[in-house]
Amino acid sequence: MGPLKGIRIIEVAGIGPGPFAGMMLADMGAEVIIVDRPGPPSAMDMKVDINRRGKRSITLDLKSPEGRTVFFKLCKTADGLFEGFRPGVMEKLGLGPNDVAAHNSALVYGRMTGWGQTGPLAETAGHDINYIALSGALHSMGPTGAPPTPPLNLVGDYGGGGMMLAFGLVCALIEARTSGKGQVVDASMVEGSSALMSIFHSLLASGRWAPMRGVNLLDGGAHFYGTYETSDGKFISFGAIEPQFMQIFVDKAGLDESWMQKHMNPGEWPTLKTELETLFKSKTSAEWQALLAGTDACFAPILPFWQAHKHPHNIARESFIDVGGTTQPAPTPRFSRTASPVPTAPTAKGADTAAIFAELAVID
Numbered sequence: 001m002g003p004l005k006g007i008r009i010i011e012v013a014g015i016g017p018g019p020f021a022g023m024m025l026a027d028m029g030a031e032v033i034i035v036d037r038p039g040p041p042s043a044m045d046m047k048v049d050i051n052r053r054g055k056r057s058i059t060l061d062l063k064s065p066e067g068r069t070v071f072f073k074l075c076k077t078a079d080g081l082f083e084g085f086r087p088g089v090m091e092k093l094g095l096g097p098n099d100v101a102a103h104n105s106a107l108v109y110g111r112m113t114g115w116g117q118t119g120p121l122a123e124t125a126g127h128d129i130n131y132i133a134l135s136g137a138l139h140s141m142g143p144t145g146a147p148p149t150p151p152l153n154l155v156g157d158y159g160g161g162g163m164m165l166a167f168g169l170v171c172a173l174i175e176a177r178t179s180g181k182g183q184v185v186d187a188s189m190v191e192g193s194s195a196l197m198s199i200f201h202s203l204l205a206s207g208r209w210a211p212m213r214g215v216n217l218l219d220g221g222a223h224f225y226g227t228y229e230t231s232d233g234k235f236i237s238f239g240a241i242e243p244q245f246m247q248i249f250v251d252k253a254g255l256d257e258s259w260m261q262k263h264m265n266p267g268e269w270p271t272l273k274t275e276l277e278t279l280f281k282s283k284t285s286a287e288w289q290a291l292l293a294g295t296d297a298c299f300a301p302i303l304p305f306w307q308a309h310k311h312p313h314n315i316a317r318e319s320f321i322d323v324g325g326t327t328q329p330a331p332t333p334r335f336s337r338t339a340s341p342v343p344t345a346p347t348a349k350g351a352d353t354a355a356i357f358a359e360l361a362v363i364d
Contacts, residue, residue, distance in 0.1 A: 001341035003338040006029075007030040007079050007080070008030070008033070008077060009025050009030050009032045009033070010074055011035065012081070013034050014084035016161070017157045018082060018162070021163070022034070023054065026054035028331070031056070033057070034052065035058055054344050056355075057349055058074075068095065070357070072103045075107055080109075082109070083111060084112040087113065088123075105180075105181060106180055110168065111187065112187050113189070115134075128161075129156070131156040131160070132150075132156040135156075135189075137156075137193045137197050142213055143220060144212060146213075156193050159193065160190075160192025160195065165185065221269060223270075223272035224240045224241060224249075224263065229277070230288060231282060232285055235301075236302060238276070238299055239299075246259070248295055252295065255279075288301075306327075319332075321342070
């Protein structure tokens with residue numbers, strides 16, 4: 001089950017983007033074994049951690065000779081490994097890339113950090129907000145005349161971090177199948193979030209992006225690409241960029257045809273946006289959905305994430321699943337032939353220790 005069936009990945013327990021990358025790999029059928037630390041839960045542990053779904057867990061003290069011995073035995077059986085510590089931490093434990101390569105030269109070694117393995121900031125602490133600040137992504141987010149608005153921790157931790165790490169690991173795993181050699185994957189959240197900004201570098205180079213926040217095509221400056229409040233205090237999204245889609249909205253909403261002449265004139269956008277704010281407040285969210293849903297007006301209601309699973313489209317697509325009594329996003333993307341397995345509930349720390357020890361003993 002899943003396109004990564006038969007691949008074994010070791011995940012050295014961490015927080016944020018690493019576990020998310022591991023979940024992505026497990027969702028695709030890889031066997032992901034978390035190496036958890038012994039001892040009580042940390043302050044960052046959650047009662048329900050969806051990122052641990054579909055994985056197995058072994059508890060090892062990597063500071064002890066015995067723990068390292070078992071770790072190397074695991075490495076001999078694995079295709080890949082990843083960790084999310086500051087540069088040099090795994091080397092101090094005697095578990096760096098060279099140490100692991102001595103036991104399995106074909107193993108792919110993934111490293112997830114904010115700043116990257118090298119550079120003047122490599123040794124310093126940081127979080128998503130700092131990494132997307134340095135990449136230039138954060139500067140463009142938020143309204144005019146206000147500080148930049150953090151996009152949760154989606155751009156650095158998950159888009160630029162976890163997804164890039166998973167992508168890099170799979171790329172290196174494919175190459176290792178040909179060369180028989182492993183390599184190090186250096187995933188940096190700064191560089192990952194920079195890559196996500198490629199379209200905006202293109203727009204700037206094409207003279208179609210102004211330095212000021214909140215005045216551009218995709219940052220809330222355009223009247224036809226933004227969010228609006230409805231009469232019942234809810235919010236909708238509107239994204240009719242192309243003229244043919246805006247025409248549908250103009251017709252449905254009963255607006256004057258002069259809107260189409262002003263559509264791509266940035267000088268008109270502030271006025272048109274104010275008029276749309278008044279227009280959208282004239283109906284409830286349900287009324288706008290009845291008018292625009294299912295058309296090409298590029299419209300959708302803004303749903304709280306805990307209600308998204310109730311929308312008819314998401315129900316029809318089975319976009320959300322129940323695992324262990326928790327509603328959560330289903331594995332994605334989908335495959336026509338090698339469907340992803342149904343994830344098992346998040347594993348408890350060390351739940352598979354005895355079983356994995358037994359497996360390694362058989363291998364010995």
